Amino acid sequence: MRIGIGYDSHRFNSRSGPLRLGGVRIPHARGLAGHSDADVLLHAVADALLGAIGAPDLGELFPPSDPRWREADSRAFVNEAVTRVRKAGWQVGNLDATVIADAPRLGPHKTAMRRTISRLLRIAPSAVSVKAKTTEGLAPGKAGIAVQAVVLLKPAISNLRQRRISLWLKQSPPEADQPSAEAVRKSRTRKNRTAR
Ligand SMILES: [Zn+2]
Numbered sequence: 001m002r003i004g005i006g007y008d009s010h011r012f013n014s015r016s017g018p019l020r021l022g023g024v025r026i027p028h029a030r031g032l033a034g035h036s037d038a039d040v041l042l043h044a045v046a047d048a049l050l051g052a053i054g055a056p057d058l059g060e061l062f063p064p065s066d067p068r069w070r071e072a073d074s075r076a077f078v079n080e081a082v083t084r085v086r087k088a089g090w091q092v093g094n095l096d097a098t099v100i101a102d103a104p105r106l107g108p109h110k111t112a113m114r115r116t117i118s119r120l121l122r123i124a125p126s127a128v129s130v131k132a133k134t135t136e137g138l139a140p141g142k143a144g145i146a147v148q149a150v151v152l153l154k155p156a157i158s159n160l161r162q163r164r165i166s167l168w169l170k171q172s173p174p175e176a177d178q179p180s181a182e183a184v185r186k187s188r189t190r191k192n193r194t195a196r
Pocket of ligand 1: 008009010034038039040043
């Protein structure tokens with residue numbers, strides 16, 4: 001297993017919105033300042049992935065000084081990070097992220113963000129969590145948006161092996177991996193008898 005943590009923050013700019021968060025366009029009076037599309041959530045996700053495999057961070061891979069990344073779609077950054085994760089022999093287990101912002105309200109967009117991120121990470125939406133927190137009026141909530149993300153990686157297994165495992169899980173009765181209290185008691189009694 002590998003674990004990675006990512007953090008990012010962007011200030012609101014003077015231009016009008018919408019802003020992009022988790023690859024989703026969110027209506028808001030102000031957008032976020034940044035060289036790329038300033039998707040602070042995807043930047044934290046990409047850095048968590050890169051950190052987990054010990055790769056150079058987002059700023060090193062896609063320096064803001066490089067005109068190629070001007071207004072870049074941050075989904076490309078996550079795609080690059082996922083490719084590197086796969087090449088290193090890992091796959092994403094799950095991702096947990098907290099978006100810290102006093103505005104806009106993110107509740108109505110959480111499902112769309114989860115779905116978009118899960119597609120980028122090639123995992124089920126249930127393995128992605130996006131939580132929204134306000135700062136109760138403390139910085140940086142008023143001036144911009146900050147994000148923390150944690151990702152767990154597990155060794156990549158081939159599709160064929162994955163299919164075999166899911167088939168085996170379907171065939172084996174639930175007791176096989178979770179013995180009931182009754183089964184445990186019976187086997188103990190049996191063992192005791194053999195001992196005598
Ligand atoms: Zn950023």
